[in-house]
Amino acid sequence: MWPFKKRPDDAETDTVKFNDLLRDQGARQLLRALRERDWPTARDILTAADPEHFMFYMWCVSGADGLQEWIPDVIRAEPDSTLPLLARGAHAISWAWEARGSGTSSTVGEDQWKVWFQRLKLAENCLDEVIDRDPKCAEAWHYLIVLGRARQLPMEERWRRFNRLIEIDPAHLLGHQQMLENVMAKWSGSTEAMFDFARTRAAACPGTNIPLLVAQAHREQRRVEGSDKYLRRADVAGEIYAAAHNSFWHAGYQRSLMTPMVWNQFAHALTVGRYFREACGVYDLIGDDWINSTPWRTTERFVTMRDRARDKADDPDLDPDLDED
Template identity: 30%
Template sequence: MLSLFNSKRRKAAVALVKAARARGMTVEEYAKTLSPAELARFVPQDEKPKSELLDVTRWGLPAGKEVSAAPFIADARVAEAVAAYRDGDWQPGATLLAGLGTDWDRRAFAVQQLGDAAADDDAPLKEWLASGSADAAVVNAQGLVALAWQIRTKQTPEHVSQEQWAGFFRVLEDAEAATRAATEAVPEDPTPWCTMLMVARGRQYDNEDFRTVWAELVARDPLHRFAHDQALQYWCAKWFGSHEQMFAFADEAAAKAPKLAGLTVQAAHEAEVKGVEAWKSERTQRALDVVVPWLAGEGRDHPASHRDRAYAAKALVENGRCDEAVEQFKALGTHADALLWAYSASPEREFVKTRYLACHGATRP
C-alpha cells in the first residue's frame, strides 16, 4: 500500500481506493486498467510510487533503491582519464585529448568532464599548463566556467546571494579571457568556442553578440552536438530567448542531422516546465521517431546518448509509447543524473516514478 504518513500520499491513496471501489474493483485490479497518465494522477508530484502492485525488476530493471543521481561518465576512456586527474595525474587526460583528434563531440565531452574535475582541484591542471600544452589551455577555460557555475550554484536566481553573484561574474570574466586565449592556441578547434557559448550565457551577451560566437563555432563544426545543447539553453525563455526562438532553433538543428533531433525533445521539456504543453505535440512525436532509432544505432555510444535517453524515456511515457520507454530505462540502468531529472526536488524519485509508469503501461515484461 502507499505510505500514509505524508498528507499528499494519504490523499492520493484515498482517491485511488475510492475510484477502485466506485467500479467494484480492488485497488490492484483498478490500477491495471489505468494508462500511465491516468495513474500519474494518483502519484503526488516528486513522489516515487511505493505501491507493491508492480515490480520493475520483472522488466530487467534494477530495484529503485539502487538508483542514484551521482554523476556518471558512460565513456570508459573519459572516466579513466578523469579518475586519474582526480588522483593528481593529468597525463592520461592529455593522452586522451591528443588521441581524439577531430572527433569534436567526444573531445568537447572529455574537456567538459576534465574541466569539472579541474574546478574541484586545479593543482594537476597547473602542472599541465606548465608543460605548454594547448589542450591544457582548453581545459583551463572550461574549468573556470565550471568553477563560476559552482559558485553561483544551481539555485534559481532569486535564491542566489549577492556574494555568489559577485563571485560568479568575477570568475566568468577570467573564464572569458582564458577562453579567448584557448581559441588562439587551437584556432581550428570548435571546443573553446563551445565553452565561449557558456561564457556568453553567463555574462548575458545580447542576441547579436551571442550569434557572433555561434558563427565562429559553426564555421568549425556545423553539427557540433554540445554547442547546440548550449545554444538551446540560451534561446530558452528562462534565459535570453522565447519559446518561439527555442523551438525554431531546435527545428533547424533537427533538420541537419539525426544526432541533433534530441534538441526538440529537450525543448519540449523546457516548454512543459514553463507550463506550455509540448510533450504530445506532433513536433515531439516526429523527433522521437528520429531519436529512438538513432539511440539504437549510430548514436548508441555517442557522448550525448546518456542525456538523450533520459529525455526520450520521459517523452515516450508521455506519449504512451511505454515499451520503447522501458528499453531506454534498461540502457540508463541505475543512473538518474541527467539534467532532466534534476528539475525535480529529488532526481531519483522522478526517475523511479517515470520508470514505474513506463513499466505499468508496457504491453510485456
C-alpha cells in the same frame, strides 16, 4: 503486456544505478588522474580522444574538483600547448557557478557577484587565447557559448560563437544544448526563438543526436507551464515522437558515446506523452547499464516511469496522470 510490477519495491530500486560516465573507461581514468593532479595521464587521454569523446571528457574536466589550484603550473610548464588553457577556461565557468550558487539573482550577495564575474573573465581570457592560437578548437567555441549566456552578451555575439562551432562540428551535441539555453526566454531569448532553433537544427541534422533539442524545448515549456499536461498534448507528444524517429530511430543513425543520454531523455518524454509502447522499446535499449541521472533525478523515479510505461503499453487509456515531482 510487459511483466513488470506497477510500483518498484526497495530491492528493485537498490539494484538500479545511475551511470553518468556512460560506462566509458577513459572518463573514469581521466577523473582519477585529475583528482591525483596527474596531468601527463590526463593529457594523454585528452589528446588521444576522438571529437565526441573529447567533448565529453572536457565536460568531465569542467567539473573536476580543485583544478584551479594546480592547472596554472601546467600552463607555465607547457607554454606552447593550448590544452591546459582550454581546461582552465572550461573549468573556470563551473568554478564561477560554484561561487554564485544556483539560486535566483536576488539570493546572490555582493561578494559572490564579484567572484562570479572575476572567474567568468578568467574563463573568457583563457578561451579567447585558445581560439586565437587554434581557431578550429570546437570545445573552446562550445564553452564560449556557455559564457555568452552567463555574461549575458548580446544575442548577435552568442550566435556568432554558435555559428563558428557548427562550422567545425555541425552536430556538436553539448554546444547545441548550450545554444538552446541561450535562446530560451529565461536567458533573454523567447519561446518562439527556442522552438525555432530546436526545429531548425533538428531538420538540419537528421540521423544524429541533435533532434533531441525538440524534446528538450518542450520540456522547458513544460517547466514554464508547470504541468505535465502540456507534454501530454497530442501535438506536443507527437512532435517528440517524430523527433525520436529523426534521431536514434533514423535509418542513418550511428550509435555513439552520447547515445544513452539521448535514449534517457526520449524515454522520459515518450512516457509522459503516453507513447508507452514506443517508450518501452527505449527502456529496453537502456536496460540496466545505461541509466543517466538526467532527466530522472532519482533511481526510484526512473523505475516508476519505466514500470508505468510497461504496465500501460497495452492499455494507455487507463493511465492516470502522474505529474513530475
